[in-house]
Amino acid sequence: MHGTRILDEADRLMTVCNSCRYCEGLCAVFPAMEMRRAFSDGDLNYLANLCHACGACYVDCQFSPPHEFNVNVPQTLAVARAESYAAYAWPQAMSGAFARNGLVISIVAALSMAAFILGFAVLNDRDVLFGVHTGPGAFYKLMPHNAMATLFSAAFLYAVLALVMSVRAFWRDIGPAVGGRADGGSILQAIRDAGELRYLHGGGVGCYNEDDKPTDRRKLYHHLTFYGFLLCFAATSVATLYHYLLGREAPYPWWDLPVVLGTLGGIGLIVGPIGLFMARTRRDPALLDEFSYGMDVGFIAMLFLTGLTGMALLLLRETSAMGPLLALHLGAVFALFVTMPYGKFVHGIYRFAALVRYAQERRTAA
Amino acid sequence: MSSKYDVLVIGGGNAALCAAIAARRGGASVLVLEGAPKFYRGGNTRHTRNMRCAHDAATEILTGPYTEEEFWEDLLRVTGGQTDEVLARHMIRESKDILNWIVEQGVRWQPSLGGTLSLGRTNSFFLGGGRAMLNALYLTAERLGVEVAYDAEVTDLVIEDGMFLAARLKRPIDGETEIRATSLVAAAGGFEANIEWLKQYWGEAADNFLIRGTPYNRGSILKMLLDKGVQKVGDPTQCHAVAIDARAPKFDGGIITRHDSVVFGIVVNKHAQRFYDEGEDIWPKRYAIWGRLVAAQPDQIAYIIFDSTVVTSFMPTLFPPIAGQTVAELAGKLELDPAALEKTITEFNAAVLSGTFDHTILDDCRTEGITPPKTHWARKIETPPYLAYPVRPGITFTYLGTRVTREARMLMADGKPSANMFAAGEIMAGNVLGKGYAAGMGMTIGSVFGRIAGREAAKHARN
Numbered sequence: 001m002h003g004t005r006i007l008d009e010a011d012r013l014m015t016v017c018n019s020c021r022y023c024e025g026l027c028a029v030f031p032a033m034e035m036r037r038a039f040s041d042g043d044l045n046y047l048a049n050l051c052h053a054c055g056a057c058y059v060d061c062q063f064s065p066p067h068e069f070n071v072n073v074p075q076t077l078a079v080a081r082a083e084s085y086a087a088y089a090w091p092q093a094m095s096g097a098f099a100r101n102g103l104v105i106s107i108v109a110a111l112s113m114a115a116f117i118l119g120f121a122v123l124n125d126r127d128v129l130f131g132v133h134t135g136p137g138a139f140y141k142l143m144p145h146n147a148m149a150t151l152f153s154a155a156f157l158y159a160v161l162a163l164v165m166s167v168r169a170f171w172r173d174i175g176p177a178v179g180g181r182a183d184g185g186s187i188l189q190a191i192r193d194a195g196e197l198r199y200l201h202g203g204g205v206g207c208y209n210e211d212d213k214p215t216d217r218r219k220l221y222h223h224l225t226f227y228g229f230l231l232c233f234a235a236t237s238v239a240t241l242y243h244y245l246l247g248r249e250a251p252y253p254w255w256d257l258p259v260v261l262g263t264l265g266g267i268g269l270i271v272g273p274i275g276l277f278m279a280r281t282r283r284d285p286a287l288l289d290e291f292s293y294g295m296d297v298g299f300i301a302m303l304f305l306t307g308l309t310g311m312a313l314l315l316l317r318e319t320s321a322m323g324p325l326l327a328l329h330l331g332a333v334f335a336l337f338v339t340m341p342y343g344k345f346v347h348g349i350y351r352f353a354a355l356v357r358y359a360q361e362r363r364t365a366a
Numbered sequence: 367m368s369s370k371y372d373v374l375v376i377g378g379g380n381a382a383l384c385a386a387i388a389a390r391r392g393g394a395s396v397l398v399l400e401g402a403p404k405f406y407r408g409g410n411t412r413h414t415r416n417m418r419c420a421h422d423a424a425t426e427i428l429t430g431p432y433t434e435e436e437f438w439e440d441l442l443r444v445t446g447g448q449t450d451e452v453l454a455r456h457m458i459r460e461s462k463d464i465l466n467w468i469v470e471q472g473v474r475w476q477p478s479l480g481g482t483l484s485l486g487r488t489n490s491f492f493l494g495g496g497r498a499m500l501n502a503l504y505l506t507a508e509r510l511g512v513e514v515a516y517d518a519e520v521t522d523l524v525i526e527d528g529m530f531l532a533a534r535l536k537r538p539i540d541g542e543t544e545i546r547a548t549s550l551v552a553a554a555g556g557f558e559a560n561i562e563w564l565k566q567y568w569g570e571a572a573d574n575f576l577i578r579g580t581p582y583n584r585g586s587i588l589k590m591l592l593d594k595g596v597q598k599v600g601d602p603t604q605c606h607a608v609a610i611d612a613r614a615p616k617f618d619g620g621i622i623t624r625h626d627s628v629v630f631g632i633v634v635n636k637h638a639q640r641f642y643d644e645g646e647d648i649w650p651k652r653y654a655i656w657g658r659l660v661a662a663q664p665d666q667i668a669y670i671i672f673d674s675t676v677v678t679s680f681m682p683t684l685f686p687p688i689a690g691q692t693v694a695e696l697a698g699k700l701e702l703d704p705a706a707l708e709k710t711i712t713e714f715n716a717a718v719l720s721g722t723f724d725h726t727i728l729d730d731c732r733t734e735g736i737t738p739p740k741t742h743w744a745r746k747i748e749t750p751p752y753l754a755y756p757v758r759p760g761i762t763f764t765y766l767g768t769r770v771t772r773e774a775r776m777l778m779a780d781g782k783p784s785a786n787m788f789a790a791g792e793i794m795a796g797n798v799l800g801k802g803y804a805a806g807m808g809m810t811i812g813s814v815f816g817r818i819a820g821r822e823a824a825k826h827a828r829n
Contacts, residue, residue, distance in 0.1 A: 015682065015684065016622060016684060018681075018682045019621075019622040019681060019682055019683055019684040020495075020620075020621060020622045021479050021681075022415055022479070022492075022494060022495025022496070022498075022621075023494060023495065024476075024479055025476035025477075025491075025493045025494065026493070026494055037678060037682045056494060056498075057494075059497075059498075059501060060494035060495055060497050060498035060501065061495075061497065062412045062413055062495065062496065062497045062618075062620055063620065063622075066405055067405070067618065068615055068618075069622075203474075203493055203494055203498070204474060204493065205474070212501055212505075213505065
């Protein structure tokens, strides 16, 4: 018996699957399962986070519902995954944020954006807030650079700390690898596997979404979203270097590196989340954790909002809308940062850790 | 849905879909009638995982060549010569091309699954298993314009002078209860799920059989064809039967209820008596005799008994073993006579000679002085907990079928070929397999004769 009902069910399914093994060529979950004969809580959380929810094993399974064996690996692991996020949350007092995640994310986002607008309004004169500012340092007329850097560094560092502590709990819980130990090779392998979403591929033909045809485009939209996010992050990093190393202050002209990176990333962060949301709404409910709708959509919405406000700010930065848009954008980014450890963002961290563990085990088995 | 098709395919498994695709590619209009609901489509194909095809060189997923001659020798050996050589050699030759053709229909291969390395050279495995293979075939068929109807139970075939005219349906499709077609491909499997029919040959014992595939494999099409003058082939009492877990569901438990632990222990019946040499030969070669052996025991039940030392020697099982700290406790849980089981195990242990255990070869661990002996892999059962799996006969498929020509054309009882009726798959497997079995041959028969039947049926329809 395990700690939770869903882990009991995951154990039952892995026992069924381990006596069948037809799906071992589809992804990483089943080969990892085959290295074990019994499953601890940590093993099941590892397998749950290794699953990319492509749906192939459900469509290919001769024992999926309505069969009496009722084998539904994608849904069971989706629920187990969501519960594992709460179980590993740091500090533990925050694990409740996963229970009604959509609501939590919405409130934090709303408060954050409201706080920035209010702060801008209180601390700036009306003609500054709605004024037209151009040239280097334009943004900092509304909020001093040092204040901005301090606030966002603090939020970001907190997020990093909470994520590190969470993934540490996960790594401890999943126990030692079957055979191997973490090394550079397995981390490189995991970076490749995560970077190309190797296992979000339905065993090669593509993922499944609304029916048994492998026509799902989530991989493309996920790439747009993920690389969009990275490009935006790179844009911010480059701008920070410009500021401190070259003494060049934002805003930068459209052809300059931070703006080019940010524009490409922003487009990704608008198109990607829309695509992911549309795919999410079409998905066969049989494959989904019914309780994670808020978490899934909340995170998609935060990324979309970040991209949208960022692009709006870029397009309208030389108008009187710049002040309010800057407040909205900063509010969105701040909310994104502080909710990172308590929302869907963590899926990427745990999955990456699981891929590292899998790469270790594979290298040992080979 | 038009009222008349070039080719009507009855059945929905590998053979049926290969026939439908081949017929459609041959230019025919095709309707597939699958008697099962969509989820259970495909009969036994749902539970398959590989196919045995001849090939002259190693491939990406096959570790070495498997020549036509070697395939033929294997077939000869497993059937004890009960095969139609012309037909079998034709099938083996055609199987070479199937390896590529089936991929063109969307099926994907993978190297042999963990625990099946012995098949790595001869058998190609379906990525994702048999249902994945079926899904690919259905997608291809539908893309080509093959029409498919589910829950489409056929109640009668209209056949005159060896000529198929129409099929009658239990439930109308688009208002039609009769489907006419120029050619018929019957690919509707055997009768393993038809307990009443099995009882004709097995008596009341058949009530204790478990059926490894869906409840829809009732053999109704086979029966109609034989009743309407098609020549039969194969021994009706022959079936592929393995020992599966007695706790498995009556139908459709599939592969996961199997047990591979016989060679690691002993097998006793309800009187706690051993009845057959558990170490006769390498397990994959003896896997398929245990269904019949258990079927011959009282109440068709037996128990594989072993101890804790061998528990990781075989694939993990769906149902956990039943455990007892003493032989008597185990016997109690199995509802066997404790004294009898203790006596059997004590006598067995006393008869075990020491040797070097190696389950991959015919090792020298054997018994002396007991009947039946255990001629290999005999080791004492003495380390608690004592463990057991209860097993019953699990029926995979039957061998009775319709006789066909090389063109997969049915022969009538008078020896004349039918004008427009073809058969493929399990419904005609008895032409090639008089008895016995080797892994993957059922799918070879299905794909090869399915493709031939579809091609010939389309050719007939278009002439």
